[in-house]
Amino acid sequence: MQIEDKVYDVRIPVPGELVPDMKDIYDFVVARSQKLIISSRDSDYWAECDLARKVSKQLHVQKYCERLLQQEGDGTVDIAGLRSDTSRCPICDSSLIHCNSCQVASCESHDCRGFSDSPFARCVKHKMEVLCFPCLQGQGSKRELEKCPGCNSWCCARDLSSCTGHPLNIPPMPCVNNKFIAPGLITAYAESARAHPPKRGSCMECKLPGWRSCRNKLCWSHSICPECTSGGLTCMCGEVWACDLCAEHDPSVFIRCPRCRRLFCYSCCYIDDCVLCNGSNLCYDCAEEVSETDDKELEEMPVKLVASCGSCEVKMCDLCESHLAVSCAVCSNRLCTPCVRDAECLCNRVLCDGCVTDHGCGLCSQRHRDDSDGS
Structure with missing residues (x-):
């Protein structure tokens, strides 16, 4: 196989390491030219991409069948008498799967001889999300599929939880009133340096030890890793947890007892609050103690x-x-x-x-x- 230079009218031998890729390109061009040409009126970018994908997929199915025929010649596979179908494996009749990137074909059954020597990663939830390992590794840090550390299954990266890292050096932000989050807190979260880069968590079906979710829907991270949960606060009822920053700056997360300053969630049975002004009375423990001891000076009066x-x-x-x-x-x-x-x-x-x-x-x-x- 040679490359013809039309400018200088010379032919250059194709380097050996490029021959397989050049052959793939040649086969694709030949197969594409044999397809019905799309009229200029009906053609568009996505239609051309879809046709190219179908042509590439068919070529890889042919290569898959050629590989099986070679194995049959070696005596490792016997496909005589089995039907040939471009969507089914001729050995076990399982479906063929294709890498979403390079379209290489493989039997979906791991126990079949037709299963690719180069393993495939396939999302456990979205079966159409498939990548061969070479393509997956080529994506580097932005891989579309990741393994869940909880169940060890391949999952779409977008479905895995992630901790964005605890914001650093958030300044004190007094609230305008006791109902709403401190102004500027969300901006401070977004602009702050973080304790670590984004860290992968688990899939939606798993719960990793030490990982938590803050009660505040406007928290700096939907999921929080063990490294960033230190300082978080839990209601006395044990049902509600919030990170240290949201517990301090967002009064919609917890009620604070005016006497002991402990925090309680709004559904907690240990304290009551006014639904209109969000003011709270004393928690039940303090209410009992006040009747037995002298009142001490309070930072804010209970309602x-x-x-x-x-x-x-x-x-x-x-x-x-x-x-x-x-x-x-x-x-x-x-x-x-x-x-x-x-x-x-x-x-x-x-x-x-x-x-x-x-x-x-x-x-x-x-x-x-x-x-x-x-x-």
Whole structure:
């Protein structure tokens, strides 16, 4: 095989190491020229790519069959009498799989003689995601398939959890109020240096020892490795964990007892809070101790929870109950602000859920039925 230089009118022998690749190119061009030429009106980039992929796949199926015939000649494989199908293995009738990059073919059965000598990596969840090892190794640090360290299965890299590294040197950021995350915290997370480069975790089915997920949906990383979990805080109930930065800067994650300063999640049974202002009373331990000992100076005063919403039953403090709550027009139960918005009807009355059925007008009753159907 030679390369013809049209400029200088010379022929150069193809180096031996390039002969296999040149033969592949030659076979592809010949096979492609034998296909129906796409008209210029219907042709486009993706149609041409799809056709090229099909041609390449067929060539590799032919090479696969040639390899089996060579093995048959060696006496290692007997394919006499078995049908030949470009989508099935002629030995075991399993499906043929192709590398998504180079299109090389292999039987999908590891026990079959037709299984490629060069192993294939195949996503355990997405069966169409396949790469031969040479192509996989050629992708370097940006490999499309990775092995899960938990179950040792090949998975799409995008499906593996990842710890982006704990942000370094985040400055103190006082909150505007006790409801919302500190302004600028997300930007500080994004711009901060990290304790380590992104580190791979496990697939969605596995849970690696020491890896955790922060309760805050705006955390700097969806998954956090053991190296970065130090300093994280767990609620007294043991059900909710948050990283140290989110626990400190985002008041929507934990409630802090005004007396002992311990942190509790909002669903915890050890403390209560006002749903409207997010102020908390004392945790149950401190509430018992205060009655037995002298009060000590508190950094912030606990709220007094005096009422529960007549519809959703969340608790309200005395100030919010006086200024923000509204009474049901029939039973006078107090309703929190969200329930008041839901309870407003075209009849201009506010009714709790318990009074709509018995005392509501037709519009109120229809609204109540619609809400029940929607839930």
